[in-house]
Amino acid sequence: MGSRRTAALVPLFCAGLAAADLLVPPLGLDQFIPAPEDNRITAGRARLGRRLFFDKRLSRDGTVACATCHDPNHGFADAKPLAIGIAGRKGTRRTPTILNRAYGKSFFWDGRTATLEEQVTMPIENPDEMDLKLDDALARIRGSYPAIDRAELARSLATYVRTILAGGAPYDRYARGQRDAMTPEQIAGLKLFRGKAGCTGCHVGPNFTDERFHNTGLPGKDKGRDGRGEFKTPTLREAANRAPYMHDGSLATLEDVIEHYDKGGEANAHLDPEMRKLNLTAQEKRHLLAFLKALSGTVREGLESTSTP
Ligand code: HEC
Numbered sequence: 286m287g288s289r290r291t292a293a294l295v296p297l298f299c300a301g302l303a304a305a306d307l308l309v310p311p312l313g314l315d316q317f318i319p320a321p322e323d324n325r326i327t328a329g330r331a332r333l334g335r336r337l338f339f340d341k342r343l344s345r346d347g348t349v350a351c352a353t354c355h356d357p358n359h360g361f362a363d364a365k366p367l368a369i370g371i372a373g374r375k376g377t378r379r380t381p382t383i384l385n386r387a388y389g390k391s392f393f394w395d396g397r398t399a400t401l402e403e404q405v406t407m408p409i410e411n412p413d414e415m416d417l418k419l420d421d422a423l424a425r426i427r428g429s430y431p432a433i434d435r436a437e438l439a440r441s442l443a444t445y446v447r448t449i450l451a452g453g454a455p456y457d458r459y460a461r462g463q464r465d466a467m468t469p470e471q472i473a474g475l476k477l478f479r480g481k482a483g484c485t486g487c488h489v490g491p492n493f494t495d496e497r498f499h500n501t502g503l504p505g506k507d508k509g510r511d512g513r514g515e516f517k518t519p520t521l522r523e524a525a526n527r528a529p530y531m532h533d534g535s536l537a538t539l540e541d542v543i544e545h546y547d548k549g550g551e552a553n554a555h556l557d558p559e560m561r562k563l564n565l566t567a568q569e570k571r572h573l574l575a576f577l578k579a580l581s582g583t584v585r586e587g588l589e590s591t592s593t594p
């Protein structure tokens with residue numbers, strides 16, 4: 286546990302050092318974690334944000350925390366096809382994973398907010414999620430967290446979200462040159478991912494997303510971004526550990542996702558030009574699945590490592 290040791294030693298001689306210096310992203314990710322000028326990552330904010338993230342008092346009836354839906358044991362998403370807030374209220378979309386959102390360019394499935402600071406307090410007031418006015422939330426928690434106001438609430442939650450990082454997967458070790466880090470099936474799957482199956486048309490870069498919006502031909506009434514049925518490309522990291530999939534939770538397994546792409550999605554006026562019939566063989570589907578599993582590795586949150594299977 287090298288990271289634990291560093292975390293214990295460093296504050297002794299450099300208390301007040303920016304937490305970014307303690308926060309080393311797992312292998313495969315960009316080592317620079319972007320954060321706005323007025324919300325640099327500090328250890329204090331990361332810790333406060335973590336406590337808030339797990340605090341159920343931020344919901345009207347005290348039953349739901351951010352972590353209820355963004356469950357650390359489920360890849361920071363949950364197992365429900367559609368999000369469920371206080372009193373069993375059903376939302377219209379599935380809880381997305383918030384892994385690696387530090388590198389995000391816009392937030393929500395349709396990208397309707399531009400910064401994490403803007404995004405993180407919205408679930409508190411959303412009637413289908415936590416349903417509590419921010420001022421009421423602040424009044425409740427002021428006793429436990431000194432000097433907190435709206436801006437600090439947003440900054441701390443955003444900082445904690447920036448520390449939730451996934452990398453260090455067999456794929457990353459393979460990409461670094463360790464040829465036996467992936468099985469022959471996974472290597473064959475990677476070739477398909479980049480080639481015949483065309484997945485890198487959208488799932489590109491260290492976080493396997495172009496951060497753009499596409500219509501992948503899922504049936505359903507949700508019109509997504511600009512009414513065109515487009516949704517943001519999600520990361521594929523830890524995908525094997527956080528079923529179900531897609532903005533509407535309509536695909537239960539990774540096998541179902543691969544079938545969806547093999548068929549090229551449902552034809553519609555806004556279907557992305559990258560979507561087409563793939564004609565994958567049964568063996569190719571197995572290889573693609575094996576590769577997707579090679580994208581699970583280390584998940585870190587806060588300033589400590591939580592799991593390395
Ligand atoms: C009831 C379940 C639920 C709760 C509670 C909840 N969220 Fe979410 N979260 C969602 C859903 C659903 C979305 C996507 C909504 C959409 O796209 O319209 C989302 C989106 C997000 C995103 C954007 C992710 C991205 O990739 O664009 C972030 C960040 C986030 N939530 C953080 C939080 C924080 C912080 C809290 C606590 C203050 C919280 N959430 C509470 C369900 C929940």
Ligand code: HEC
Pocket residue numbers: 382478482483484485486487488498499500501503515516517518519520521524529530531532533539542543546557559560573
């Ligand atoms: C045209 C762009 C595009 C291509 C090509 C593409 N994807 Fe996607 N992928 C997306 C978008 C956008 C979503 C979210 C769609 C939604 O929810 O409406 C998604 C969702 C997924 C998900 C679910 C992730 C989650 O968190 O719900 C998986 C798994 C996935 N894609 C794997 C693949 C694989 C494997 C391929 C290649 C066979 C592929 N994708 C090709 C854009 C693309």
